[in-house]
Amino acid sequence: MHFHIVTLFPEYFDSPLGCGLIAKARENDILDVSRINPREFTRDRHRTVDDRPYGGGPGMVMLLDPLVQALNELPAGCRKVLLTPKGKPMDQPLAASLAGETDLALICGRYEGIDARLEELFDLDLVSVGDFVLNGGEAAALCLMEAVARFLPGFLGKQESAGEESFSRGMLEYPHYTRPEEYAGLKVPDVLLSGDHGRIAAWRRQRSLENTFRMRPELLAGRLLSHEDLDFLKGLQRTRPGRNLYLALVHHPVKNKTGQDSTTSLTNLDIHDIGRVCATYGLGGYYLCTPLKDQQVLARRLLWHWREGPGAQANPDRARALQGVEVVASLNDAVEKAAGLTGRRPRIVATSAAATGDIDCGEVLQCLRKSPVLMVLGTGYGLSDSVIQEADNLLAPLRLLGGYNHLSVRSAASIIVDRILGDLA
DSSP states (O other), rough: EEEEEOOSSSSGGGGHHSSSSHHHHHTOOOOOOOOEEEEGOOOTTTTTOOOTTTTTSSSSSOHHHHHHHHHHHOOOEEEEEEEEEEEEEEEEEHHHHTTTEEEEEEEEEOOOOOTHHHHSSSEEEESSSOSSSSSSSSHHHHHHHHHHHSSTTSSSTTTTHHHSSTTTSOOOOOOOSOOOOOOTTTEEGGGSSOHHHHHHHHHHHHHHHHHHEEEEEEEETOOOOOOOHHHHHHHHTTGGGGGGEEEEEEEESSSSSSSSOOOOOOHHHHHHHHHHHHHHHTTEEEEEEEHHHHHHHHHHHHHHHHHTSSSHHHHHHHHHHHEEEEEEHHHHHHHHHHHHSSSSSEEEEEOOSSSSBBBBBHHHHHHTTTSOOOEEEOOOTOOOHHHHHHSSSBOTTTTOOSOOOOHHHHHHHHHHHHHHTTOOO
């Protein structure tokens, strides 16, 4: 395989190409690397490769012509990859795909970027190595080159090593240990010293599942898992941050259709359906907030029927779904209840379909790893402005660009909880 690196700084690659497995692979003709400098294709005495951007702004933009001339020097059929933040995320399947090429060009941008017309002139694969900023595409090209090279026959000392590594099987790798058996009081797990290959394989599988579940749970989505895998993951699920998430359904103060503060009545479906969501995702609790005494009595009677009365025997699943539901007089009562269970005041996150938020579901998940969160949902036409103003954060609308934004509160609750916790978060 031949890598063609298009870069303004060919010397950047001197050390990486001269050491380790890449150097050995070059010596053994497993791969070859050439570097093409667009400066070699300039026509002025200053060898200019950049200019000021049209429309103004800071920085410089790489000129088209030197890059076009450089790419025209590539062999026919060469696949061209442009390293760019807007590209497809680099992953193991993409690396495997690129490894099937005979010639692969890696185009490294610099400055503020490359004249956008290059993407119209050439068939380019746009690839990103991560959501962060680099000085140029050279470091990204090195990452891609190593990931691709590991798929080439003969590159690794033991080819089976590639199949054992993180992401090769869609999961993170299990932990490794070597001599000594004990260091600073830390011992190698006994199972690895047992000589029982079956137990060792099972231990490695579980540690791989655990690492993936705790660090990158999204990798498990859609994977075919055995019954043993699922039982193991369900055990881990009980320790996940979902138990740090609480829901409060507020019936006062909320807005009516004219935007005035008002009080709404409880809705049977909201109690049942949101209760099911809380049970499904393992939330810490669900609070029905209403100051109306008759509504409190009605709600408690309904809950008794399904949790302890005739409904519990007829429908045990419904009884389980409503175990975490509690009736309180106000949002402040819900805050105190959650604080009593967790030992600290929860972060209050209000919701609104009409206002721009300052926190998204991913950020809520990060908060849950550190402290409890009380997600506040409104009935009627949404939470009162006073509730939103007193909250610590306001969740971004589910449909920021949507024109309708009138989901039922139980639908919104389902979507919000799933976006925060997912299946295995």
